[in-house]
Structure formats: structure tokens, C-alpha cells
Amino acid sequence: MxxxxxxxxxxxxxxxxxxxxxxxxxxxxxxxxxxxxxxxxxxxxxxxxxxxxxxxxxxxxxxxxxxxxxxxxxxxxxxxxxxxxxxxxxxxxxxxxxxxxxxxxxxxxxxxxxxxxxxxxxxxxxxxxxxxxxxxxxxxxxxNTQPKKQVKLLEKAAVKFKPVSIHPEDLARQKAKKEGAKTYRADRDVLRGALFNAFEKHSYYRLHDLQQLTQQPISYVKDVLQEIAVYNPSPPHKSLWSLKPEYCNYKVNSSSSA
Structure with missing residues (x-):
């Protein structure tokens, strides 16, 4: 109204x-x-x-x-x-x-x-x-009796927009994604040191978070983690990684997690 x-x-x-x-x-x-x-x-x-x-x-x-x-x-x-x-x-x-x-x-x-x-x-x-x-x-x-729309025969098709299988924006996004996946592998000792530095700040991490912190391939990070850390399959820190006891030279704060 x-x-x-x-x-x-x-x-x-x-x-x-x-x-x-x-x-x-x-x-x-x-x-x-x-x-x-x-x-x-x-x-x-x-x-x-x-x-x-x-x-x-x-x-x-x-x-x-x-x-x-x-x-x-x-x-x-x-x-x-x-x-x-x-x-x-x-x-x-x-x-x-x-x-x-x-x-x-x-x-x-x-x-x-x-x-x-x-x-x-x-x-x-x-x-x-x-x-x-x-x-x-x-x-x-x-x-007034003529139709408003009429069919016209064109000798040559005038196509202003040609359909494509992939747009340039999508192609550039996929290229950047592929290039980002090809991360340069750092030296094993350098990666191990980066992981130790991370565990000095927090006691528990997800594998994905460590991969983001180190900017290394996730399979490579997991391989080094298995040497210095353990995976917790059950609560209260389920699905998180923590340092092995022999590498813990500090008091673990159970309240700190990422």
C-alpha cells in the first residue's frame, strides 16, 4: 500500500x-x-x-x-x-x-x-x-498488426561472445595454485629447527598449521614430525602433534594449544 x-x-x-x-x-x-x-x-x-x-x-x-x-x-x-x-x-x-x-x-x-x-x-x-x-x-x-519481433536471415553469424571452456581469471587462479604447491624443500635440519621454534610457543599443533608456518610440503613436514613428535589420537588433544618427551626441555603447559 x-x-x-x-x-x-x-x-x-x-x-x-x-x-x-x-x-x-x-x-x-x-x-x-x-x-x-x-x-x-x-x-x-x-x-x-x-x-x-x-x-x-x-x-x-x-x-x-x-x-x-x-x-x-x-x-x-x-x-x-x-x-x-x-x-x-x-x-x-x-x-x-x-x-x-x-x-x-x-x-x-x-x-x-x-x-x-x-x-x-x-x-x-x-x-x-x-x-x-x-x-x-x-x-x-x-x-499495429505487424509483430513487434521479426526473424531476420543473416548471411554471417555475428557472435559477440564466444563460449570458452575456462576463463582467463580461472586459468590464472589454477596456475597460481599449482605454483604455490611446488614449495621449495628446505634443508632437513632447517625444517627441524623451525618445528622446534614453533613448539617453544605452543605445545600442540595441527599438521596443517605447521605446514602453513614452515611453508613446506605437508608430506615433508609430516616426515620430519615423526622423528621429533608424536600424534595424539585421543582426547584431550585429539588430532594434534606434540614433541616427544626426550625433546621437551621445558614444562609443558597443557592449556596452550593452537
């Missing part, structure tokens, strides 16, 4: 008399394309006549370029007659909504409401019954 900006409705023009006019679609499209400008002149006498303003900006219809739009609009009649009807047993008003200033809330809030007037006359805007007008209507009907 949309939220009301306020409960007030402007009624200053509520008593102004307005006409409700039914016009052909092409004429309403012409008016919408020239919103805010003079679209014609209305002459009220014994008969009500409407004359279209010359030089108006022409609307562009779907599936029509500017040239086709100009050629069809040039055939629009410039003079129309109004057939008037009185309003009986009905009360109708024109209600407008101003959404200026709502910005991002335009779709969730109701703008300022105002009554622009009451309808006193109904009118039908009728074009002249000429052969030129009938020809224009026939062309409009033919264009």
Missing part, C-alpha cells in the same frame, strides 16, 4: 468548469509528446473547431524510426470538430496528483492531491471524414 503524504486535498479550483474530451489515440500521443507547450487552438462558435498547432514535436512509435514517424504524422488532419454532450444525473470532477519532491519515495507515497474542476461538458473530437484520413487509418492498422 502507498502512504499518503497528507490528508489534505486542495479544493480551490473545485468549482471551475472543465470539458471531458475523447480524442483519437494518435492525437493524444501528439499532445503527450508536446507536454507543456501549445498543441492547438479551440474556436467556439456555432460549431466547436480544434486546429492543431503547426511544428509540433512528433511522437516516436515502437518499431518506427524518425523518418517513418514523420511521414505518418504528416498525414494527420489539422482540423477537428467537437460533438458536445451535456452532463445529466452525474457529478464528475478532475483530480490531480503532484509528486514533485518525493524523489525516491515516488512509488511508495501519494503526492499532493488537488481537485482541478468539475466536468460540465462531454465532447468527442472527430477528424474529417476524408479519403486522406481513411488512408492514414488504414496504414496505422497495418502497422
Amino acid at each position: 502507498t502512504k499518503r503524504l497528507s490528508n489534505e486535498v486542495e479544493t480551490e479550483l473545485a468549482k471551475r468548469g472543465v470539458w471531458l474530451v475523447k480524442v483519437p489515440r494518435y492525437l493524444s500521443e501528439l499532445w503527450e509528446a508536446n507536454e507543456g507547450n501549445v498543441v492547438g487552438k479551440l474556436k467556439i462558435g456555432e460549431q466547436v473547431k480544434f486546429h492543431v498547432q503547426q511544428g509540433l514535436q512528433q511522437p516516436t512509435r515502437p518499431n518506427e524510426g524518425p523518418s517513418s514517424s514523420k511521414s505518418s504524422v504528416s498525414e494527420i488532419p489539422t482540423e477537428y470538430s467537437f460533438l458536445l454532450h451535456d452532463i445529466k444525473n452525474q457529478t464528475m470532477t478532475v483530480l490531480s496528483e503532484d509528486k514533485k519532491g518525493l524523489d525516491s519515495d515516488m512509488n511508495v507515497k501519494t503526492g499532493k492531491l488537488a481537485i482541478e474542476g468539475r466536468i460540465v461538458k462531454k465532447a468527442e473530437c472527430r477528424p474529417p471524414a476524408t479519403l486522406k484520413y481513411l488512408k492514414m487509418k488504414q496504414e496505422h492498422i497495418v502497422k
Whole structure:
């Protein structure tokens, strides 16, 4: 549900008399394309006549370029007659909504409401019954019956994107992963010293953590660990490695673990 900006409705023009006019679609499209400008002149006498303003900006219809739009609009009649009807047993008003200033809330809030007037006359805007007008209507009907999407035969396929089995980003990632796996093997004594330094900080380690600390192949780290450490298969230090008793030259802190 949309939220009301306020409960007030402007009624200053509520008593102004307005006409409700039914016009052909092409004429309403012409008016919408020239919103805010003079679209014609209305002459009220014994008969009500409407004359279209010359030089108006022409609307562009779907599936029509500017040239086709100009050629069809040039055939629009410039003079129309109004057939008037009185309003009986009905009360109708024109209600407008101003959404200026709502910005991002335009779709969730109701703008300022105002009554622009009451309808006193109904009118039908009728074009002249000429052969030129009938020809224009026939062309409009033919264009409206044409499908919006058409199949075109191309002599050469225009492929803008060619599918690939692997993208360059994925290829670079796999290459970096392979290069990272080929870690240079340090001297066995150097690795053993690095492991001793690690166990001086913590008493228990996972194999993966020692491999990250030493940046050596995990199989190589495990091989050296089996010489200086033992694997704990049961709680409280399950799946962790600790130094063998003969290498423990410090008091083991059971609370320190990684």
C-alpha cells in the first residue's frame, strides 16, 4: 500500500468548469509528446473547431524510426470538430496528483492531491471524414498488426561472445595454485629447527598449521614430525602433534594449544 503524504486535498479550483474530451489515440500521443507547450487552438462558435498547432514535436512509435514517424504524422488532419454532450444525473470532477519532491519515495507515497474542476461538458473530437484520413487509418492498422519481433536471415553469424571452456581469471587462479604447491624443500635440519621454534610457543599443533608456518610440503613436514613428535589420537588433544618427551626441555603447559 502507498502512504499518503497528507490528508489534505486542495479544493480551490473545485468549482471551475472543465470539458471531458475523447480524442483519437494518435492525437493524444501528439499532445503527450508536446507536454507543456501549445498543441492547438479551440474556436467556439456555432460549431466547436480544434486546429492543431503547426511544428509540433512528433511522437516516436515502437518499431518506427524518425523518418517513418514523420511521414505518418504528416498525414494527420489539422482540423477537428467537437460533438458536445451535456452532463445529466452525474457529478464528475478532475483530480490531480503532484509528486514533485518525493524523489525516491515516488512509488511508495501519494503526492499532493488537488481537485482541478468539475466536468460540465462531454465532447468527442472527430477528424474529417476524408479519403486522406481513411488512408492514414488504414496504414496505422497495418502497422499495429505487424509483430513487434521479426526473424531476420543473416548471411554471417555475428557472435559477440564466444563460449570458452575456462576463463582467463580461472586459468590464472589454477596456475597460481599449482605454483604455490611446488614449495621449495628446505634443508632437513632447517625444517627441524623451525618445528622446534614453533613448539617453544605452543605445545600442540595441527599438521596443517605447521605446514602453513614452515611453508613446506605437508608430506615433508609430516616426515620430519615423526622423528621429533608424536600424534595424539585421543582426547584431550585429539588430532594434534606434540614433541616427544626426550625433546621437551621445558614444562609443558597443557592449556596452550593452537
